[in-house]
Every structure is written in C-alpha cells, then in structure tokens.
Amino acid sequence: MSDLTESATMLRMLVGKLGRRLRESAPAGELTWSQLAVLGHLVRDGAMTVTQLAAAEGVRTQSMGTTVAGLLAAGMVAGDPDPHDGRKTCYRPTDLALAVIAASRAMRDDWLIQTLETRFSPAEQQQLIETLPLLQRLADH
Numbered sequence: 001m002s003d004l005t006e007s008a009t010m011l012r013m014l015v016g017k018l019g020r021r022l023r024e025s026a027p028a029g030e031l032t033w034s035q036l037a038v039l040g041h042l043v044r045d046g047a048m049t050v051t052q053l054a055a056a057e058g059v060r061t062q063s064m065g066t067t068v069a070g071l072l073a074a075g076m077v078a079g080d081p082d083p084h085d086g087r088k089t090c091y092r093p094t095d096l097a098l099a100v101i102a103a104s105r106a107m108r109d110d111w112l113i114q115t116l117e118t119r120f121s122p123a124e125q126q127q128l129i130e131t132l133p134l135l136q137r138l139a140d141h
Helices: 003-025 033-045 050-057 061-073 095-119 122-140
Strands: 077-081 089-093
Touching (some): 003 095, 033 061, 061 089
Antiparallel strands (some): 077 089
16 A cells, blocks of 8 residues: 555544544534534535525435424524525524634634643644645645
C-alpha cells in the first residue's frame, strides 16, 4: 500500500472520528441529527424546497418530507410559497431554529477550542492552523 493510500485512509478515519466527537460535544436535544443537518442547510444556503433538501442530504423526497414535517411541528421551520413556482413551498429556519443552531455551534466550538488549548502546544496549534487551507481545498473539491 502506498504512503498516499495509507494517508488517505487515515485522513478519512480521523475526519469521521472528529465529526463524531464534535457531535458528542453538542447533544442534539429534542431534534434528530437529520433535523439538525436540514437546519444547517437552511441556515447556510437559505430557503429550500423539500426536493432541494433531499438532494442536499442524499435521501428520498418522502423521507425529507417526514423530516421537514417534524421541524414544522417543532416550530423550527416555516414555509413560504416558492417565488419561482407557487405550487411548491420553500422552507426557512425560524428564529427558534437559528438560536438552537447558534447554541449547538457554540458548544462544538467551545469543545474544540478547549481541546486545542489543553492537548496541543502552541507550536502544534500553529501547525494545525497552517493545514486549514489544504483541508479547505480538499473539502471544496
């Protein structure tokens, strides 16, 4: 196995493990992880239809409809007629959802900052900071 293959495997595993650690640092509360993912899309990308959300999450439209219905019932999203096709509904996050997402992000950021400060030397912290543009390029590909 080549060094690049081994490194790719290790990077995939480490990114997965870090993602799990971050999720553990900010419990979902009353929402499912699927619902939080949908809210994340709406906050980042703006209002979307169920079909657009399903495509973004890689799930069936029917499954996304169930997820969105739960968010509607919880007061986390509101629907407006699609400006391009009034037969469709575009969903947007409510103020309550924005507060939940902000709190979740703050908890994850706090965990990450605390971990970096307590487990890494200043030189190691700088090394990690210097790799961020490379990881961004990888994620954007």
